Structures are given as C-alpha cells and as structure tokens.
Amino acid sequence: MQKWRNTVARNILLVEDNPQDEMLILRALKKSNVANKVDVARDGQQALDYLFCEGEFAGRAGGEMPTVVLLDIGLPRLSGLEVLARLRADARTRLLPVAILTSSDDDRDRLKSYESGANSFVRKPLDFTEFAETVARLGVYWLATNEPPGKAT
Amino acid sequence: MSLHSFLTRLIWLCVLPLVLLAGWLALADVRDTQSDRDREAANLAKNFATEIDQHLSARIGALNMLAQSPLADEPKRWPDMYREAQGFHGSFGSHVILADPALHMLFNTRAPFGTALPMLPPSKGRAAAPSALETGKPSVGDIVFGPLAKEPLVAIAVPGLRDNKAAFLLLTIFETRRFQDRLDQVALPAAWALTLLDGSGQVIAHRGPPGLDSARDVDASGRFVVKSTASPWSVVLEIPREAYRAPLITAATALAAAILAATLMGVFGGLLASRRLGRALVALTETPAPGAPPPDIGEIATARQLLDEAAKRREIAEATLRESEQRFRRLFHDAPLPLGIVNKDGAHLAINARFQQVFGYSLAEVPTLAEWWRLAYPDPAYRAWVQENWSAAVGNAARSGTEVEPLEYRVRCKDGSERTMLISGINLGEDFLGTFFDVTERRKAEDEIRRLNADLELRVTERTAELQSANLELEDLAYALTHNMRAPLRAIGGFSQVLMEDHARGLGAGAKTCLDQIVAASADMGRLLDGILALLRCTRGELHRARVDISALAQRRLDRLAEAEPERTVARQVAPGLCVMGDAAMLEVAVTHLLDNAWKFTRNRPDALIRVSAGELGGKPAICVSDNGNGFDPAHAERLFQPFQRLHRQDEFAGLGVGLASVRRIIRRHGGTIVARGEPGKGASFCFSLPEEGAESEADTVGRASARQEHAEMEEHRG
The missing domain is CATH 2.20.20 (Anthopleurin-A)
Structure with a gap:
C-alpha cells in the first residue's frame, strides 16, 4: 500500500463552482489526508481545458490525468453532465474515473449520470458533519481503495 | 203513431170484447125469452088438449060402461037402458043415442022412449059411428051440423062389442058450443x-x-x-x-140500447181519461209555462220534475259549454301565441290574430297547409325537410296519442324576415291545433351564449394551461429555490462547525453558544428544506397510469415496518385484491405515508390494529387505511393535509408534517379525493378514491391546480 502510494500520483480534480462547498470539500479531503494534490476547476469548460491541457491550462505542468474527477452537475458554462459526455467521448479520458458529487437529488440526473458513464454518484449531504465524512470516504475510496484502470495508452 | 190514436185504439181494444160479450149475452137472453114463450105456448096448447081429452075420455068411459051393460042385448030391456042413458044424459048434459049397426036409431034420450026415430044422419067427412063400427073402438067424429039442434055438433060413438063384433052403437052428441065455452075460459x-x-x-x-x-x-x-x-x-x-116478435124486439132493443149506452159511456170515459193522459203526456214534451201547476197524475208529476231537473242541468251544462266555448274562442283569438287550426285535409280553419300579426299572412293567403308551407318555407329543399319532419312528428303523435314533439323551424314572414319558431301541436279530434312559439330572440341569445361559452371555454382552457404552466414554473422555482438553499445552508452550518472545530481556542463561551444555535437552526432549516423537497418531489414527473395492487404494496410496507420494530405487536389486516389505476411510484409513496402514519400513531396501543380495506367515498369505491391509534379532532381534519401542520407535539410523535400533505398531492395529482375521519383516542381512517381509467387527462389537468376541489372536500368532510 505504501509502495502504491509512492509510485502512483494521487491527484484529484474537483469541479465545483460553489466556493463554500469547495472550501469545505478541500478541508474534508485534507483532513482525510489521502490526496497528494487537489486541483479545482470552477466551471465545466475550465475542467475540460484542465483535463485536455487546453486554453488556460495549455502546457499544464506534467499534463497528467487526475486519479479521479469529483464533478458537480450544476456548473456554469458547461454542465457536469456535458463535461462527462465530452470526457467519455474522448479516447484520452474515456476510462477516467469520474465521481459525481452534487447537491441534486433529481433521479433523472442520477440516471443520466450513469448513462453518461459516471463511475459513482454521491449526493452532498446537507448536514456538515455528514458532508465532511462523505467527502473523506469518497477520497479514501477513489484514491486508496479503488484500483484505477491504469494509464491510457 | 200519435199518442191520441194509440190511446183510442187502446180504448176500443178494451171496449170491443165487452161489447161483443154484452151482445152475446143479449142474444142469449132474447133466445131464452123466446124459448120460455114457446114453452108457455106449447104448454097452453097441451093443457087445453088434455082438458079436451079428459072431457071426451070421461064420456067415452061412461058410454063404454053403458055399452057393456047387458040391457042393450035385449030390446025389452032397452027402456031400462034408456033410463040409464038418461042418467048419463043428466050427468054429462048430452043426449045418448042407441043405434043398430045399420045406423037405425033405437032410442034417443032427447026423445021419449019409443018415439020413432030416423036414421042417423050421414055425416060429411069422418063420422064417429061408421068409424066405431069399422074399428070396433070408441071414436070421436068430426063436426056435423045437427038437423034437430040446428047447431054444430060433435058425436062420440062407442061400439057395443059382442063376440068381438059391434052389435050396436052408443052415441052421444053434444054441441061444439061447449068446447067454445071451455076455450073461452082458457087464460x-x-x-x-x-x-x-x-x-x-x-x-x-x-x-x-x-x-x-x-x-x-x-x-x-x-x-x-x-x-x-x-x-x-x-x-x-x-x-x-x-105478437111473436114483439117481445123479442123489445128485449133486443132494450139490450142494444143498454149495450150502446154502456159502450158509449165506456168509450166516452176512456176518451176523457185518454185525453187527460194524452194532454199530460204531451205537456211533458213541452216546456211548461212559468207558474203552471204541476201535473195532477203523480207519476207524470215525478216525470215532469225529473224532466225539469234534467232540463235545468242541461241548461247549466249548455251555459258552461257556451261559456267554455267562448273562453276557448277568446283564448284562441287573443292568445299571445300564433295559433292555427287545420282540418284533416290540410285546410286552415282558423288562424288567430297573433298568427297574422307575427307572420303577416291572412287566412285568405294561407287557406291550406300546402299554401302555408309554400310561403313560409320558400326554399324547396328546406320545405321538403320541414314537410318530412312535420309528417313524421304528426304520425308519431297520432300513433302514440301524445302531442306533436316541438321542433324548431325557420319561418319566412310576409315582410321577408325570417323567424325561428318552435312548432308543436295537439290533436283536437278531427282537427289539429298548431302552436307557434317564437324562439327567434331566444335562439339568438342562445347562439350568443353558446359562442360566449365556447369563448369562455377556450379562455378557461388557455387560462388553465397558463395557470398550470405558471404553477409548474412555481413548483420548479420552489424546487430550485429549496434545492439551491441547501448549499448556502450547508455552508452556514458547515463553517460554523469549522469555526468551532478549527478555531475553538479563539472563541469565547458566548460565541460558542451562538455557533451552536447557528448549527442547530441550519439543521432545522435543512430538515424543512428536505421536507419541502420531498413534498415537491413526490409528484414530480410524468404520471404513468397502470394497474397498481394496493394490497400488495400495503402488505409489503407493513411487513417492513414490523421488521423494523419487532418489539411492537400490531394486528395488520389487509383486504386482498385492492387495485387501482395510477402511478405505481407515487401510490407507493402515498400508501407508505399512510401506513407509516398509522404505525406511528398506534404506538401507544397494546392492541394496535391497522387495517387496509375497501370503502366508499361519494358513491365511488375507495380504499381506506384505518387504525385504532390516537386519532384526531375532526374539527382539525383539514389541517392534517396542510404541509408542516401538525396536530401533535414533536415530543409526542416526531415528524415533519409533510406525509399527509404528500399523500393528498399524490391523490389529487391522480384526480382523486381523500378524506380523513377520526376521533380523539379512537383512531383515524383515511379513505381515498381514484377516478376510473379514461378520466386521466382531465384529472391530470384539473387535479394539479384545483382549489375548488379542495373546498368541496372540506365541505364533504364537514358533512
């Protein structure tokens, strides 16, 4: 496990437009102490730019993919579901683990997420303590428990 | 036959047999009289003959005795015989002659014995002496005229028989005068x-x-x-x-007179009586003069009275009839409706003033139905339609005996205008009364109303759609709002907690308390938001109607509840086969809420009972979820269904107050109704009914935004 931790970069891309949620998520992830690095994109387009090293992220250092993308649905510019669709349509990100972390409790959103290739769907609990725990568990799961598909060739 | 001749015949019929009988009796009487008289006459003659016979017999007897005397046999004793003969002469007053068979007188008591006497005179006709000699029997002779006596005489000769031979004759001769004397004495x-x-x-x-x-x-x-x-x-x-006829004629005349008189009296009396009866009867056939005395024959007086009463009644009836006729005439002519009377041939008999006024045609212009049709319905196609309809309606009415079904026709008036008439009619026996009800204005108004209604309907539909859309928008807004409040709320609560966790050292006790309250309040608000979301979410999305087995749903839920709290003993009765048409997901939410509710409020009952059964709501089949739990005050029944309205304290029965509100939203979304019944301490019962299949779209439309229905439900509940 230790070995794995050293050899595999444990990066997270958090796509979250709400600054308070962002701060609380980051705090929770930090407390769980599983992520090496958490990058944040604040809208859908920015997330895509980050992942495909385009726009403001062209020539991003390393240009490597995060271990998991925590993707909100309600996002400015491009919605989370659109982002997901684009990721799945691209060979580079086709297998990239994407966990939807959203406030939406709409069944349609959930269904749509899975249809579009989401790997997980997690609702943000309203209660802060619960919220913090959920985010921490999510981080531990995707970074430590889950085996990623591996680098796309 | 007149009464007079009838009565006359009657009288004659009665009198004639009596007359015949009287005549017959009279005839018999006359015959009796005649035969009496004949008998009297015969007797008289016979008596006289008897008297003559006795007279002669006495003399014959005496002469016989003399003839048998032996004195006659010897002439010497003839003088003695003469004396005896004188005795005979003395007693009979007629002289006696003795003669020999040669008719020589031997003696004659009228002459002294021994006097020479002549021969017996020969008599003409039948003489007594020869006859007596001939027959040997006494004989009476015919009349002879006596030569001596000088008067008519008759003789009786008796033969003196000796050895059966007449030896001599005894004769006595007497005057016929004697018989005359006797005859004169006869009455x-x-x-x-x-x-x-x-x-x-x-x-x-x-x-x-x-x-x-x-x-x-x-x-x-x-x-x-x-x-x-x-x-x-x-x-x-x-x-x-x-003389023979006189008494007969007298008797017959008297009888005839009596019969005639009786007949005349009878006939006269009869005629008098018949005339009186006739007059009385004839009076019956005539109207009596006022003040006339009543007939004196009792039966006729009664008949008169009956006739008078009948006449009076008839008079009243006629007056009533006349009055009713007048009334009908006035009604017909002054009726504010156009009316027409047609006979069977289709000829107009009458049209009233209003008819003429409304349509403009006079009776002369529309003398027949055909003429009326031609003018009133100038369009041939329409006219044909009218005639066909009218004939059918009249035929129906005649068959069923009802009036003609009113039907609307467009009638062309004389001035060219067109009026819509509701035409009907009734059979008046031979004739037919057509009534025309002007519905032109009404038809216009109705058309207007229809148009307005259609407009209104359209507007309502539009408005409903708008409202529905606005409502959906609002719901979406509420949903979005609620949803979007979660993030800031999480932030408020979250950062307060972060503050307490990460910066506790810099905070005073008061600040911590405040932060606690912020955390608690945001938690409350979070629950409220969850409730609202649950409420909104329960009816979001399409309504997919399908057959839903409520019994199965309920059984499953109750099993789950029992599993969750195995320590509770709750009797659960679910009627099998309760099915409705509805959205399975939504109905599951509703049933779950209802059962959860029942489960929750029977917590304090050791003999808890939850029952799902078939019921009835407003005449429609319903499904009821009942329990014997805490129940509620019926006055607050309506509040049960209001979101966040609770009838119990949180520490009694925990809950947010959106369960029953959700149930009602779901039932209404289906276009159904739900009613709560209960009593404090005696349990509650929730019954809902859903519309049958096919009422879907409307129910969906109305069910989502109907405030009216809510009102109606409340009314029903109160009732």
Missing part, C-alpha cells in the same frame, strides 16, 4: 089464437084476435099443434108474427 094472452080442429080440419072452437089470417099472419114458428089422444082432433095455438 090466453092477447093477440094469441087458440083453435080446436076436428079430424078434417074444421073449427070446433076458436078464440083469437079478430081478423087474424093464419096463413098470412102466422109463421110456422108461431104455430103450436097438439094432437088429441082420444080423438082425431087437434089443438092449434097460433101467435101472430107481430
């Missing part, structure tokens, strides 16, 4: 004639009215002849025709 009615005749028909004695000629004056019926037994004589009694 003979006047006009009758009594005659004594000898054998040759010569009159010995006679009495009768002078101048009577038997051959002329006497009929055979008036002649009574009696033969003498002792002599060849006969007695003849004659009643002249006049």
Whole structure:
C-alpha cells in the first residue's frame, strides 16, 4: 500500500463552482489526508481545458490525468453532465474515473449520470458533519481503495 | 203513431170484447125469452088438449060402461037402458043415442022412449059411428051440423062389442058450443089464437084476435099443434108474427140500447181519461209555462220534475259549454301565441290574430297547409325537410296519442324576415291545433351564449394551461429555490462547525453558544428544506397510469415496518385484491405515508390494529387505511393535509408534517379525493378514491391546480 502510494500520483480534480462547498470539500479531503494534490476547476469548460491541457491550462505542468474527477452537475458554462459526455467521448479520458458529487437529488440526473458513464454518484449531504465524512470516504475510496484502470495508452 | 190514436185504439181494444160479450149475452137472453114463450105456448096448447081429452075420455068411459051393460042385448030391456042413458044424459048434459049397426036409431034420450026415430044422419067427412063400427073402438067424429039442434055438433060413438063384433052403437052428441065455452075460459094472452080442429080440419072452437089470417099472419114458428089422444082432433095455438116478435124486439132493443149506452159511456170515459193522459203526456214534451201547476197524475208529476231537473242541468251544462266555448274562442283569438287550426285535409280553419300579426299572412293567403308551407318555407329543399319532419312528428303523435314533439323551424314572414319558431301541436279530434312559439330572440341569445361559452371555454382552457404552466414554473422555482438553499445552508452550518472545530481556542463561551444555535437552526432549516423537497418531489414527473395492487404494496410496507420494530405487536389486516389505476411510484409513496402514519400513531396501543380495506367515498369505491391509534379532532381534519401542520407535539410523535400533505398531492395529482375521519383516542381512517381509467387527462389537468376541489372536500368532510 505504501509502495502504491509512492509510485502512483494521487491527484484529484474537483469541479465545483460553489466556493463554500469547495472550501469545505478541500478541508474534508485534507483532513482525510489521502490526496497528494487537489486541483479545482470552477466551471465545466475550465475542467475540460484542465483535463485536455487546453486554453488556460495549455502546457499544464506534467499534463497528467487526475486519479479521479469529483464533478458537480450544476456548473456554469458547461454542465457536469456535458463535461462527462465530452470526457467519455474522448479516447484520452474515456476510462477516467469520474465521481459525481452534487447537491441534486433529481433521479433523472442520477440516471443520466450513469448513462453518461459516471463511475459513482454521491449526493452532498446537507448536514456538515455528514458532508465532511462523505467527502473523506469518497477520497479514501477513489484514491486508496479503488484500483484505477491504469494509464491510457 | 200519435199518442191520441194509440190511446183510442187502446180504448176500443178494451171496449170491443165487452161489447161483443154484452151482445152475446143479449142474444142469449132474447133466445131464452123466446124459448120460455114457446114453452108457455106449447104448454097452453097441451093443457087445453088434455082438458079436451079428459072431457071426451070421461064420456067415452061412461058410454063404454053403458055399452057393456047387458040391457042393450035385449030390446025389452032397452027402456031400462034408456033410463040409464038418461042418467048419463043428466050427468054429462048430452043426449045418448042407441043405434043398430045399420045406423037405425033405437032410442034417443032427447026423445021419449019409443018415439020413432030416423036414421042417423050421414055425416060429411069422418063420422064417429061408421068409424066405431069399422074399428070396433070408441071414436070421436068430426063436426056435423045437427038437423034437430040446428047447431054444430060433435058425436062420440062407442061400439057395443059382442063376440068381438059391434052389435050396436052408443052415441052421444053434444054441441061444439061447449068446447067454445071451455076455450073461452082458457087464460090466453092477447093477440094469441087458440083453435080446436076436428079430424078434417074444421073449427070446433076458436078464440083469437079478430081478423087474424093464419096463413098470412102466422109463421110456422108461431104455430103450436097438439094432437088429441082420444080423438082425431087437434089443438092449434097460433101467435101472430107481430105478437111473436114483439117481445123479442123489445128485449133486443132494450139490450142494444143498454149495450150502446154502456159502450158509449165506456168509450166516452176512456176518451176523457185518454185525453187527460194524452194532454199530460204531451205537456211533458213541452216546456211548461212559468207558474203552471204541476201535473195532477203523480207519476207524470215525478216525470215532469225529473224532466225539469234534467232540463235545468242541461241548461247549466249548455251555459258552461257556451261559456267554455267562448273562453276557448277568446283564448284562441287573443292568445299571445300564433295559433292555427287545420282540418284533416290540410285546410286552415282558423288562424288567430297573433298568427297574422307575427307572420303577416291572412287566412285568405294561407287557406291550406300546402299554401302555408309554400310561403313560409320558400326554399324547396328546406320545405321538403320541414314537410318530412312535420309528417313524421304528426304520425308519431297520432300513433302514440301524445302531442306533436316541438321542433324548431325557420319561418319566412310576409315582410321577408325570417323567424325561428318552435312548432308543436295537439290533436283536437278531427282537427289539429298548431302552436307557434317564437324562439327567434331566444335562439339568438342562445347562439350568443353558446359562442360566449365556447369563448369562455377556450379562455378557461388557455387560462388553465397558463395557470398550470405558471404553477409548474412555481413548483420548479420552489424546487430550485429549496434545492439551491441547501448549499448556502450547508455552508452556514458547515463553517460554523469549522469555526468551532478549527478555531475553538479563539472563541469565547458566548460565541460558542451562538455557533451552536447557528448549527442547530441550519439543521432545522435543512430538515424543512428536505421536507419541502420531498413534498415537491413526490409528484414530480410524468404520471404513468397502470394497474397498481394496493394490497400488495400495503402488505409489503407493513411487513417492513414490523421488521423494523419487532418489539411492537400490531394486528395488520389487509383486504386482498385492492387495485387501482395510477402511478405505481407515487401510490407507493402515498400508501407508505399512510401506513407509516398509522404505525406511528398506534404506538401507544397494546392492541394496535391497522387495517387496509375497501370503502366508499361519494358513491365511488375507495380504499381506506384505518387504525385504532390516537386519532384526531375532526374539527382539525383539514389541517392534517396542510404541509408542516401538525396536530401533535414533536415530543409526542416526531415528524415533519409533510406525509399527509404528500399523500393528498399524490391523490389529487391522480384526480382523486381523500378524506380523513377520526376521533380523539379512537383512531383515524383515511379513505381515498381514484377516478376510473379514461378520466386521466382531465384529472391530470384539473387535479394539479384545483382549489375548488379542495373546498368541496372540506365541505364533504364537514358533512
């Protein structure tokens, strides 16, 4: 496990437009102490730019993919579901683990997420303590428990 | 036949048999009279003949005794015999002659014995002496005229038989005067004639009215002849025709007069009575003059009274009829409706003033139905339609005996305008009354109303759609709002907690308390938001109607509840096969809420009972979820369904207050109704009914935004 931790970069891309949620998520992830690095994109387009090293992220250092993308649905510019669709349509990100972390409790959103290739769907609990725990568990799961598909060739 | 001739015949029929009977009796009476008289006459004649016979027999007897005397046999004893003969002469008053068979007189008591006597005079006709000699029997002779006596005489000769031979004759001769005397003594009615005749028909004695000629004056019926037994004589009694008939005529005349009088009286009386009866009867056929006395025959008076009463009644009836006719006429003519009367041939008999006023046609212009049709319905196609309809309607009415079904027709008036008429009619026996009800204005108004209604309907539909859309928007907004409040709320609560966790050292006790309250309040608000979201979410999305087995849903939920709290003992009764048409997901939410509710409020009952059964709501089948839990005050029933309205304290029964509100939203979304019934401490019952299949779209439309329905439910609940 230790070995794995050293050899595999444990990066997270958090796509979250709400600054308070962002701060609380980051705090929770930090407390769980599983992520090496958490990058944040604040809208859908920015997330895509980050992942495909385009726009403001062209020539991003390393240009490597995060271990998991925590993707909100309600996002400015491009919605989370659109982002997901684009990721799945691209060979580079086709297998990239994407966990939807959203406030939406709409069944349609959930269904749509899975249809579009989401790997997980997690609702943000309203209660802060619960919220913090959920985010921490999510981080531990995707970074430590889950085996990623591996680098796309 | 007139009453008079009838009564006259009746009287004659009654009188005639009586007249015939009287005539017959009279005839019999006359015959009796006649036969009495005949008998009297015959008796008279017979008596006289008997008297003559006795007279002769006495003399014959005496002469026989003398003839048998032996004195006659010897002439010397003849003087003795003469003396005896004188005795005979003395007692009979007639002299006695003895003669020999040669008719020589031997003695004659009229002359002294021994006197020479002549021969017996020969008599004409039948003489007594020869006859007695011939027959050897006593004989009475016919009348002879006596040469000595110088008067008519008759002789009786008796033979003196010796050895059966007449040895001598005894004769006695006497005057016919003696018979006349006897005859004169006979009581003979006047006009009758009594005659004594000898054998040759010569009159010995006679009495009768002078101048009577038997051959002329006497009929055979008036002649009574009696033969003498002792002599060849006969007695003849004659009643002249006049005398014979007179009493008969008198009796017959009297009887005839009596019968005539009786008949006349009878007929007269009968005629009088019949005339009176006739008059009385004739009076019955006439109207009596006022103040006339009532008929004096009781039965006729009764009849008169009955007739008068009947006449009075008839008069009243006629007056009523007249009045009703007048009323009908006035009604017909002044009726504010156009009316027309048509006979069976289709000819107009009458149209009223209003008819003329409304349509403009006079009776002369529309004398027949055909003419009316031609003018009122100028369009041939429409006219054909009218005629067909009208004939069918009239035919129906005639068959069923009802009035003609009113139907609307467009009638062209004389001035060219067109009016819509509701035309109907009724059978008046031979005729037909058509009524015309002007519905032109009404039709216009109705058309207007229809148009307005259609407009309104359209507007309502539009408005409903708008409202529905607005409502959906609002719901979406509420949903979005609620949803979006979660993030800031999480931030408020979250950062307060972060503050407490990460910066506790820099905070005073007061600040911590404040932060606690912020965390608690944001938690409360979070729950509220969850509730609202649950409420909104329960009816979001399409309604997919399908057959839903409520029994199965309920059983599953109750099993789950029992599993969750195995320590509770709850009797669960679920009627099998309760099915409805509805959205399975939504109905599951509703049933779950109802059962959870029942589960929750039976917590304090050791003998808890939850029942799902079939019921009825407003005449429709319903499903009821009942329990014997805490129940509620019916006055607050409506509040049960309001979101966040609770009838119990949180520490009694925990809950947010959106369960029943959600149930109602779901039921309403289906277009159904739900009613809560309960009593404090005695349990609650929630019954809901869903519309049948097919009412879907409307129910969906109305069910989502109907405030009216809510109101109606409340009314129903109160009721």
